[in-house]
Amino acid sequence: MTFPVRTERHDDVLVIISDSPPVNALGADVREGLKAGFEEGLNDASIKAIVLRCDGKTFFAGADITEFGKPPRGPGLHEVLDAMDKADKPIVAAIHGTALGGGCETALACHYRVAVPSAVLGTPEVKLGLLPGAGGTQRLPRLVGVKAALEMVAIGDPVPAKKAAEIGLVDRVVGEDSLEADAIAFAREQIGKPVPRISEKTATADPEAVEAFRKANARKMRGFDAPEANIRCVEAATDRPFAEGMKFEREEFMKLMMGTQSAAQRHLFFAERQAAKIDDIDPKTTTLRPINKVGVIGAGTMGGGISMNFLSAGIAVTIVEMQQDALDRGTGVMRKNYEASAAKGRIKPDAPDKAMGLLTPTLSLDDLADCDLIIEAVYENMDVKKELFGKLDKIAKPGAILASNTSYLNVDEIAASTSRPEDVVGMHFFSPANVMKLLEVVRGEKTAKDVLATVMALAKKIRKVAVVAGVTHGFIGNRMLSPRQQEANKLLMEGATPEQIDKVHVDFGMPMGPFQMADLAGVDIGWHRDPTRVESIRDALAAEGRWGQKKQAGFYDYDEKRNPTPSPRVAEIIEDFRSKSNMAKRDITDQEIVERTLYPMVNEGALILEEGKAQRASDVDVVWIYGYGWPVYRGGPMFWAKTEGYEKVVAGLEKHGFKVAQTLKDGTVK
Incomplete structure (x- = not known):
């Protein structure tokens, strides 16, 4: 031998x-x-x-x-x-x-x-x-x-x-x-x-x-x-x-x-590599489209962050805004971010000038005509996005990839506003886009195979961990986040406090709980902006200007260093809603919080897999590890459910009246 x-x-x-x-x-x-x-x-x-x-x-x-x-x-x-x-x-x-x-x-x-x-x-x-x-x-x-x-x-x-x-x-x-x-x-x-x-x-x-x-x-x-x-x-x-x-x-x-922790971390090691593979596309026979220049529409926090990914990888970017002051502000923030990284020794001293030298700021969409990939990072509104893609359809050169950075919206509906739906794909970056590693690549019904393969390969070049998702509201990550938030809100009404619910999640290993996350993102995000229309606890907070950390008041009160403390006013608001709903307050155990906020996420993940909106259970785990801070040592929600025992998870869900995914019942989640 x-x-x-x-x-x-x-x-x-x-x-x-x-x-x-x-x-x-x-x-x-x-x-x-x-x-x-x-x-x-x-x-x-x-x-x-x-x-x-x-x-x-x-x-x-x-x-x-x-x-x-x-x-x-x-x-x-x-x-x-x-x-x-x-x-x-x-x-x-x-x-x-x-x-x-x-x-x-x-x-x-x-x-x-x-x-x-x-x-x-x-x-x-x-x-x-x-x-x-x-x-x-x-x-x-x-x-x-x-x-x-x-x-x-x-x-x-x-x-x-x-x-x-x-x-x-x-x-x-x-x-x-x-x-x-x-x-x-x-x-x-x-x-x-x-x-x-x-x-x-x-x-x-x-x-x-x-x-x-x-x-x-x-x-x-x-x-x-x-x-x-x-x-x-x-x-x-x-x-x-x-x-x-x-x-x-x-x-x-x-x-x-x-132990389970090493098993979880080894699972993630292989899951990350598996996520790069597309089940029905052979990389050996699929010719990738060349991406030498990228267009980004929007110079706000998201658009600027997206642009930095490509600039850092040596790819030229044309960034578009509607107003000069917004364009100047956005490019100024990008330079400031680069210079801060250079000052800390994370990048070479000449890196900021090199990166910004590849950037072309403009107020005209027409300047995107020579781009190989165009990514929109505009307001999360279907009408706005469809109008924009209609314009891009006329401006973009043949073969250019048109991508939406939507977090929730239907990519197929956006693609239908163009004459080339096969060139349209979702690229859901996570904020801050220049830092967060996850990229959900949303495959539309008509997205061409070479488009999907090109974007997945490009993700690696810009140092992202990419996962293919199907078209469904919220894709993989945000769709699973939704039942957690719904149940957390219900638990508030039934007797739990924001700090109890958040503590359960932090003790579990999450970087923050649902209400801490709401305060960080902004309680006013997605609010209807009518202070007289108060239909939920969140509406009541927003109507009073309790918009989260940026206002030093949200679900928590904050000091000048953004350190949170439980809020007596929030307790009053919750009690007021509870009494109006004739709901009796009761003691909520930490285990019930786990069963009603974390188990439903697993269930939603199983449903996503059953519907074919994710390729494999390990992809779901990758999304939650890299996009939402799920503790690495628990391997992601689907791996964690397996280590918990499917029977235990199913029993917990059924106890609280959830309709359970069949594969979860059968223990056949894949």
Whole structure:
């Protein structure tokens, strides 16, 4: 049997090379090949040092995630790394591309590490609800110290080669185009010296650094199990021998691996990649339309944010407004946003000028005639949008894609106002559009396949996570949001308070509850604007000018720093509505709030799937994770329902009189 690993002899240095496209994942065949390669080098007396490198675009980019949950095959990574660690000849890892997860741990088991300037190293397992399970939490603190190790394992962001050298993770940064030669030369320098094993080093305890790290990242880590497990393992590296620390790491790894949080995060990892696929379109045979210039109609918060996505990706944008002052204000905000990012070091200093240099502001729709894609971000009104698309039909060049950023409206009805409905598609960005990752791509009845495929590919280019949705009121996300809001409003009338309902959602892991969200978005959004017409609690709030955070009063009262407190006035308004409706106030349990606000969302998701308005249940999860802040560690509403148990969800829905989706009853949601 041949393995994707070969060896090459350079006099007294053996070079072991992995060539397993696309990312040299540490699958069983690679591990077997590595074991054989090291045995060859260690058993040959004429070999004095060993270099480990990879062909292709990258060093080992991590474990083979497809092996998770399957019976083990071949030598385990622990076995291979242990043999490397104990070797009596110097082993040098020659790193290019990304040394992530198991790849980084493999490099740590080597005695030395050299890297090209463009390389990055990291242990991102925490983002899959796990920890580095092959010694990463034990070797890193011993090599780079507790503070740097915590950042790497409990946050999971990779570090570039230069920083890796500064913290001691990399021994030398070598030539970008001379990695192998430089690594061999470095290995020869180590011949005859004592072999430095990280496992034999001592990690110094730093309780102050641990406490500071917990405090600084408390919000980011809230609700997640894996970060704290990583922290415990790093602490273990400082107070016990290496072998005991490895045992502790393994125990913590298995707890996470068998838990629902890691299952949820691994589900999302695959769901995000699956969402990019369109069931009935073959990417190999579908020719994409070229998108070199984009038109955006509207320079407000949404239009400006949408434009920034394309400008940041190097795509020219023509932005249209009706009035010069609105156009100037919108482009000014865009520049200000770019300059703020540059000031924080998030983008290069020259990036604002580069991006804004690609922008053409105009007051004329006619200037969109040469655009390949035109996106409208105007007022959410069907008549307004249909009139606009009628005009675009006459202005846009043949083959141009016409997209609506509507949140709710019927894309087919909008498309019918043109002579080319096959070129029309929905592109529902989420606010702020230059920050939020989700893009719902709405496929109309007549949307051409190449149009849909082009927009999905373009979404990736502008760093969005795109999900295909069918035409239905609110598409996927907002349609599921609607029953939650309806039930939350009913619960207010029955005796729950805004703060109780919101707390249940925040405790669940949501960034905010329904009434906190209403105050942030604006209680007046969609209000009929007639203060004498008070038909709901929301109408009453809006009529009194309680429009949310922007007015320092909504469902909550706010101080000058926008900190909320329960409002006595809101309590009076709710009580007034309750008495007028002759409704008795009763105690509402937190569990009832879950059953009546979260379970109906799951039910609506199942109905959306039954109607074919979403391709797969995992797409629904992606929408809610990236568009609405559903807690990542719960995997999205459909995955969460499965972990809760469909029977439990169905029972909760039926108890409160909901008509339950058949697939939910049958447990066949897909």
